[in-house]
Amino acid sequence: MKANVKLYWILTAFFMVLAGLYTVWSLLDQAHQRVEWVGTITLLLSGILWALIAFYLGKVHDAQGGELAEDRLDANIEDGDAEQGHFSPWSWWPIVLAAAVSLVFLGVAAGAWIAFIGGGILVVSLVGWTYEYYRGYFAR
Structure with a gap:
């Protein structure tokens, strides 16, 4: 999960930088010379989305007390054999x-x-x- 968190923070930075570049590029366009808001806001919101996901997964990783058995390369199958939740098989x-x-x-x-x-x-x-x-x- 730690690798996922790092990947999402990298995507956050990428989309934020891309939003800045897109805004500058739209300002330097000779035909319009104004900010193209749809693309700028879309890229900013994409960066915010990845930041929210990265923040949430980082908090979940900290709360679970480290790496899960599914995240370790040296883990056996039975290491991840814990209770996954409570389900009612008889519920309609x-x-x-x-x-x-x-x-x-x-x-x-x-x-x-x-x-x-x-x-x-x-x-x-x-x-x-x-x-x-x-x-x-x-x-x-």
Whole structure:
């Protein structure tokens, strides 16, 4: 992950320098002699995007306490055999959520009334999936 962070900081610097060069180049253009804002802002925002990704991954790398087993060349397969998260294999809520999102997108494409129905089902499925461990058989 450390190599990724370095790569993203290099990309940040590249896009920032490129934004400066693009701005100067557009000012030196004999036909217009003014800043071309679309390209300048696009390159600046691209640099900011890479900076945000690099900053986030740097913080994640620091928080995890060093290199993971996947990042080391001398690691064995069983070194990265840790708990990856908590998943409910019996939960039906992700299927309902996918159907609701499908209805919302269908409503955007075909008719707004379908999107309203999908939006209602979407809210119910999000609440159901979020609180499935707080009620019923699995309540804690």
